[in-house]
Amino acid sequence: MVLIDRIGQWFDRRLQLAAPIREAAEHPVPRNTASWFYVFGSAALTVFMLQLVTGILLALIYVPSASEAWNSLQALNHDVTLGWFIRALHGWGSNFMVAIVLIHMVQVFLFGAYKFPRELTWIIGVFLLLMTLGMAFSGQVLRFDQDAYWGLGIGASIASRVPIVGPIIVKLMLGGPIIAGATLSRFFALHVFVIPGMLIGFVCLHLLMVLKLGINEWPMPGRLVKRATYTSEYHELTKRNGAPFVPYAVWKDLFFAAFILIAVAACALYFGPFGPTGRPDPTIIQTVPKPDYFFLWLYGLLSYLPPAMETPALLIGPVVVIAFLVLLPFLSGEGEKSWRRRPIAVMTVLLVAIVLGTLTHLAGYTPWSPHMNAWSGDPVPDKSLHGSTALQRQGALVFQAKQCRNCHSLGENGGQRGPALDSVAVRLTQDQLIRQVIQGGGNMPAYGKNLSPAETTALVAFLETLHPAGQAPARDASRDVVLSDAQEKHPGTQP
Amino acid sequence: MSNENLVSRRGFFMKMGILFNGLVAAALTVPIVGYLLSSLTRGRANGYLSWVPVGSVSEFPEGETRLATFRNPYVTPTDGKTVDTACWVRRVAGEEFQVFAVNCAHLGCPVRWFPQSGLFMCPCHGGAYYRDGSRASGPPERGLFEYPYKVKDGVVTIQAGELPTPGSPTAYLLGKKPPCAGGNDLVSIQGSLRASSETNPSLGKKKSWS
Numbered sequence: 001m002v003l004i005d006r007i008g009q010w011f012d013r014r015l016q017l018a019a020p021i022r023e024a025a026e027h028p029v030p031r032n033t034a035s036w037f038y039v040f041g042s043a044a045l046t047v048f049m050l051q052l053v054t055g056i057l058l059a060l061i062y063v064p065s066a067s068e069a070w071n072s073l074q075a076l077n078h079d080v081t082l083g084w085f086i087r088a089l090h091g092w093g094s095n096f097m098v099a100i101v102l103i104h105m106v107q108v109f110l111f112g113a114y115k116f117p118r119e120l121t122w123i124i125g126v127f128l129l130l131m132t133l134g135m136a137f138s139g140q141v142l143r144f145d146q147d148a149y150w151g152l153g154i155g156a157s158i159a160s161r162v163p164i165v166g167p168i169i170v171k172l173m174l175g176g177p178i179i180a181g182a183t184l185s186r187f188f189a190l191h192v193f194v195i196p197g198m199l200i201g202f203v204c205l206h207l208l209m210v211l212k213l214g215i216n217e218w219p220m221p222g223r224l225v226k227r228a229t230y231t232s233e234y235h236e237l238t239k240r241n242g243a244p245f246v247p248y249a250v251w252k253d254l255f256f257a258a259f260i261l262i263a264v265a266a267c268a269l270y271f272g273p274f275g276p277t278g279r280p281d282p283t284i285i286q287t288v289p290k291p292d293y294f295f296l297w298l299y300g301l302l303s304y305l306p307p308a309m310e311t312p313a314l315l316i317g318p319v320v321v322i323a324f325l326v327l328l329p330f331l332s333g334e335g336e337k338s339w340r341r342r343p344i345a346v347m348t349v350l351l352v353a354i355v356l357g358t359l360t361h362l363a364g365y366t367p368w369s370p371h372m373n374a375w376s377g378d379p380v381p382d383k384s385l386h387g388s389t390a391l392q393r394q395g396a397l398v399f400q401a402k403q404c405r406n407c408h409s410l411g412e413n414g415g416q417r418g419p420a421l422d423s424v425a426v427r428l429t430q431d432q433l434i435r436q437v438i439q440g441g442g443n444m445p446a447y448g449k450n451l452s453p454a455e456t457t458a459l460v461a462f463l464e465t466l467h468p469a470g471q472a473p474a475r476d477a478s479r480d481v482v483l484s485d486a487q488e489k490h491p492g493t494q495p
Numbered sequence: 496m497s498n499e500n501l502v503s504r505r506g507f508f509m510k511m512g513i514l515f516n517g518l519v520a521a522a523l524t525v526p527i528v529g530y531l532l533s534s535l536t537r538g539r540a541n542g543y544l545s546w547v548p549v550g551s552v553s554e555f556p557e558g559e560t561r562l563a564t565f566r567n568p569y570v571t572p573t574d575g576k577t578v579d580t581a582c583w584v585r586r587v588a589g590e591e592f593q594v595f596a597v598n599c600a601h602l603g604c605p606v607r608w609f610p611q612s613g614l615f616m617c618p619c620h621g622g623a624y625y626r627d628g629s630r631a632s633g634p635p636e637r638g639l640f641e642y643p644y645k646v647k648d649g650v651v652t653i654q655a656g657e658l659p660t661p662g663s664p665t666a667y668l669l670g671k672k673p674p675c676a677g678g679n680d681l682v683s684i685q686g687s688l689r690a691s692s693e694t695n696p697s698l699g700k701k702k703s704w705s
Contacts, residue, residue: 066577150605161661170660280576283576285607372607403616449625450612
């Protein structure tokens, strides 16, 4: 023991770090901040450390070359001992990191921690969020598979829409005219050097400011922040009702950090690594690219925006959101901190969460995408085959063979791009069906050029059978009148 | 007096030192920026575009649309399979062709051709195009990107080399304007106009972003 003490003293005489570290660790924090609500920042830091370590471990094997990356990922998954587990830890760590950073941000927002004097801490936090998302996207690119390849194409398509400089941005982003070797190399540089370097720097600043300015006190409804008096009030609070951070508050951080690490490891063990999916070979077009979990909401948004809104929304939306987040502490730097007296703040968080959650949920089953194999794979419902005429059966064949099923479902099977057709005969008369099939419209292509009159007749005969048992198909009343009129006149005209 | 001189002398040298470093930094900035922008400057002379073959005319039956592949004209040693590119070749009649990029004009996902219904469908956000590449439905604002083509000695060649994206100048070139002065190219434009108006006059217009 004496020896260890003496070695410690030898180092500290030269480093002189023990005193400042002890001071930082034991700095007084308001007692009520030793709360389970205050553990997300340290949890994000913990996962970031995990990402650094597992990232370095992966870099021991991974080859950042468009021709070799996919093979090296296969080697990691199948040949290298526990390579799959390290990949899984890194992949799940990334999901957890984005989630925890977002939760941390919501907590900080609802607790008013961005107000005076912690404005800059918040702004740096906004940049940390953007860098975390940048890491998530560039990480998906490094998993150089079909999703990564086409994901890059989507990124390039979005970037190309920037007025005037769009094409320049695309070439700089791809490192050349197409998605190829240079693209992967530069995303590797971003993911491994540039963004992590900035992240480490900004995390240090973020932490330094938390230490210098003190952790945000638990917000009390009615206790307003005023620039003139806040600092002295905070010092008074920590003096009157404070406790040293270590060990008073730190144990909750430690427990939660360990819990999060266990959760990441459990997900990694149980679910395994992400991909890689198919080879990044652009000649294989039988692929349905999908972004990683945290960009699914964007995938959904891009499907639902009206075409004319898309470019403005894509280019102006992020600028507005980031500007709002950065300006937030200047817009409401003083006043009420407690969420109990900030209904608009709470509603905003709820609204954003519901929108993102809904879009993510929708992107899970992509009702906007045609089912590319429904026409050849999904069975015609039994009831459409029993007791149907030859013409109607022929129509059912046309319905499958012309890929109608790719966008329209029958009996829960098939695409959801267009409306389900189980009761279409109730909604549309025969004439309306013919018109819709031939001319399209309402986001449906026109099939006039691709259906012969016989096929159209058969198809419409089939569609007219699609109505629930107790409901009669729609009829054009005037047509009945015309027909009966004709029948009445018909015998009379005959000599 | 000597003290004051000494301080100002040191101050002078410090300023000179900062200036010197500034000059060196500025001088180094030129090659660094040049290196960073190399992907722009390399393609500036005549662009990345050049003519590449996609197959002989006989490989493409009249009236049908087939998937063809070509090797991107600009290749670096680590590109692997990524320089092999797919395109949809439609032989309208005789030597009249349409060559479409597989990339959806919405966000670049690979579209698939369904000969039975005569539609290209995109698996991502559900864009659909008619056989002549014009927009049928979904989020795309325009028809498929079309490569300029030439038929020479029975071989179909296309002008390619850049990823077609909605905002790129080549997308404008590929989708609307006559790409180069030349008989075949003119035929291809006329052909596409005729085909689009015969499929659906209202949707046949091709819009461009730029």
